[in-house]
Amino acid sequence: MVDRARACAEWEAALPLQALGALEGEEARNVTDHVRQCPACAQRVRDFEAAADSLAFAVPAATASAGVRIELLRRAAEPQPARRPASIWLRPLRVPAWAGAVAAALLVAVPAASAAAILNEHATAQRQGARLTALERQVASPLPDRSLAARVVSLPGSAAAPTAAGELAWYPSLGQVALAVHRLPPASAGRSYQAWLLRDKEWVSLGMLVTNAAGEGRLLVPLPATLAAYDAFWLSEEPVGGSAQPNGPKIIVKRFA
């Protein structure tokens, strides 16, 4: 503690310039190291940064050329770079409240299948009565406006899940496909739902589908090709780590016309 107090005293005078990004060389490195280890000095830097941020408002605002906005929106609407089917990536999921801070740190960085595995374990607790507030918020959070979708396909439940239903929406401007399913039965122990597209007899995984207590789930994933390039959509029950192709019970099967 004495060492830290001494370090605080040593670097105190440099904190405002750290906030302004005006330190150089070894002093900048030393102050950065100290701030990383000292919550009190980190807070002081944040306070100085907040004061510095306000300076931006001291100058008159200016309107950009129309071309900046047009080009920005054009770039933003470009599809994600094409990915091999095996590496299609599920957006990191928001962490359920019951998963705790440690799980939160893990979940934001792990691939879809691992996230689903962790969440599926907790789903057991949820079925036993634990509240699933954060997951429910995630499941309920809005997908892109359906009116922007170029194609929306209704998904009926199969004999294995007759009450299940959902929609698949394709957004060419976003290069993404959204899946929203409801009234799914709880997955069996050690298993979870996995969404698929079939193309020329080849299965493309869209990722693992996490559901809440009401059997609702959603996915938003990159889709490089148009939905018309695929022959069918499947939702199957698979081991929580996911499968290379659907092997488990078919929950939803939809062949595209």
Added chain:
Amino acid sequence: VRACAVRDLRALEAVYDRWHRPVLGLLLRMLDDRGHAEDILQEVFYEFWRTAAAGPLEHVVLPNWLFRRARHRAIDLVRQQGVRARTAATLASFAPELGDDPAEDAWLRLRNQEVRRALLALPDDERRVLTLCYFGGLTQSEVAAATGAPLGTVKTRARRGLQRLEAALRGEAWTERQLEERTRHG
């Protein structure tokens, strides 16, 4: 931000329309070239779009995040590519002016007035240090050279300037003694 995270283009449009003007104002104050300023402006908002999609922006103060990214990019451009910045002399004599654009929204105009008043209330030497660091992207050594003040004095002026600015924006006016006490006690 949340809507941008699910790639809702209308949300990006709303964020751009709301915040691009103060961000461009900052960039035009830092760079002596509108083309470079608009290039950075577009890159910052595109970076925001991509970063929001990855999810870590939910709790940021949006304008502050945009200002910081714009400022870092402008400083990089000046330091690494030799793009012309405002000269230290121009910056040192900077007296913040009020925008008179009729398109300015009321909140922005009020915020501009409030910060401008707080900045103008600072002692000249403190305002000069903040201006050179923030708008000029100068390091402490460069500020020392530009103002002829020793490094220790530059540090003191930066600290007092930021503390006074923060206090003024909270509606407080601190005496020298209060500044000293705050420095001692954190």
